[in-house]
Amino acid sequence: MTLRRLNVPPSEWRVEDISALRNVLADVGADPALARDWRGSVVLTFAEVPESSPPYLNPSIVAFLQSLYAQFPYLLYFLNPDPANGATESFFASIGALCETELGVWIMWTDDVATAFNQALAAAAEFAINRGDDWVAVVKGYEYHEIQTRTSEIRAILVSRGVIQT
Numbered sequence: 216m217t218l219r220r221l222n223v224p225p226s227e228w229r230v231e232d233i234s235a236l237r238n239v240l241a242d243v244g245a246d247p248a249l250a251r252d253w254r255g256s257v258v259l260t261f262a263e264v265p266e267s268s269p270p271y272l273n274p275s276i277v278a279f280l281q282s283l284y285a286q287f288p289y290l291l292y293f294l295n296p297d298p299a300n301g302a303t304e305s306f307f308a309s310i311g312a313l314c315e316t317e318l319g320v321w322i323m324w325t326d327d328v329a330t331a332f333n334q335a336l337a338a339a340a341e342f343a344i345n346r347g348d349d350w351v352a353v354v355k356g357y358e359y360h361e362i363q364t365r366t367s368e369i370r371a372i373l374v375s376r377g378v379i380q381t
C-alpha cells in the first residue's frame with residue numbers, strides 16, 4: 216500500500232482551517248472505488264511543529280483535529296492505523312484524552328473514551344459498508360492484540376444502527 220502523506224501547513228492548523236483537507240477527503244469519499252483505494256493510507260503531518268513537542272498536544276492542532284473529526288466522523292477509515300503514524304493519537308487528542316507526564320504521552324482511558332473510540336470505529340465501519348468495502352478489515356487495523364478484539368463490539372453498534380443484520 217502506498218501511504219499518502221497529507222501535510223497540513225501551519226497557516227491551516229493554527230486557525231482550524233480544514234477546508235483543503237475537507238475538499239480532498241470529500242472528493243475521495245464521494246467515489247466508492249477511490250475511497251476503497253485510499254482506505255488506511257492517509258498519514259497526517261503537521262508542518263513546523265517543534266520536534267520537542269508532541270504534535271497531538273498542541274492546542275491548535277487539537278482544535279484542528281476536533282473540527283476535522285466533527286466533519287468526518289469516519290476519518291479513521293482513511294487514516295493509516297499503524298501506531299507509528301498517529302491515527303489513534305489524533306483521535307484521542309480530538310476528544311481531549313491525551314496527557315503528558317514525565318514518562319511520556321498517555322491516553323487517559325475511561326469508559327467514555329472507550330465508547331467514543333468504538334463509535335468512531337463504527338462510523339468508519341459504516342462508511343466502509345456504504346462504499347462496498349470490508350468493514351471488518353477497517354476495524355481490525357485498529358486492534359493492538361489478537362486476543363483483544365473490537366469487532367464484536369463494533370458489530371453490535373452496526374446492528375443497533377440498522378446498518379447490518381445480526
